[in-house]
Amino acid sequence: MDKLPREFYLRDTLTVARELLGKLLVCHTGKERLVCRIAETEAYIAANDKACHAYQYHRTKRNEVMFAQGGTAYIYQIYGMYFCLNLVTEPKGEPCAVLIRGMQPVEGTDVLSRNRFGVPFDDLSPAQRKNFLNGPGKVCRALRLTREQNGADLTGNMLHVADAPAPDRINVGTRIGIDYAEEARDFPWRFWI
DNA sequence: CTTCAGATGCTCT
DNA sequence: GAGCATCTGAAGA
Secondary structure, X not given: OOEOOHHHHOOOHHHHHHHOOOOEEXXXXXXXXXXXXXXXXXXXXXXXXXXXXXXXXXXXXXXXXXXXXXXXXXXXXXXXXXXXXXXXXXXXXXXXXXXXXXXXXXEOHHHHHHHHHOOOHHHOOHHHHHOOOOOHHHHHHHHOOOHHHOOOEOOOOOEEEEOOOOOOXXXXXXXXXXXXXXXXXXXXXXXXX
């Protein structure tokens, strides 16, 4: 599989968020290789986006790795019990990122299912299959991504994105769960297949 | 299909 | 101490 190079991530965040759709997220954390097609993303951009953890370049312990160069994993804990995976974009010092909100399983489906439900995919109910990886917390749970992988280099072997054909058509809408972000609530920065 | 409450702990002020 | 880039199961329409 063709690993996307550093340069892919060093570009404009909205472009990266759109182009990640259809690409393959490859995770080598455990024994088996896990591969999923990226199906939903959101862009977070430092300069003018009140929903971004690094809004106006505000730097804290939590968002520290957003200040690394593009092609770095930013994983943070939310609501005490879930994690969210972001891919840092743009050159070093521009603390922007793309949140991975949803995926479709491609390889290692039973491992993904066991990570999430403790049973193989065949044992899941229709509802569980329908909502298998359609949320950022579910993505991290299925891939076993936690704060331990925060700061991982996406040009390394543990976690990377492989090239794949772009989807025919993408959908655009507002981002989820950022009602506090005033005017940024309405930015059309969510993309999905 | 929808809404709703509760879980749970870290981070920032 | 408040709030959070969420998820689940239960209950209602």
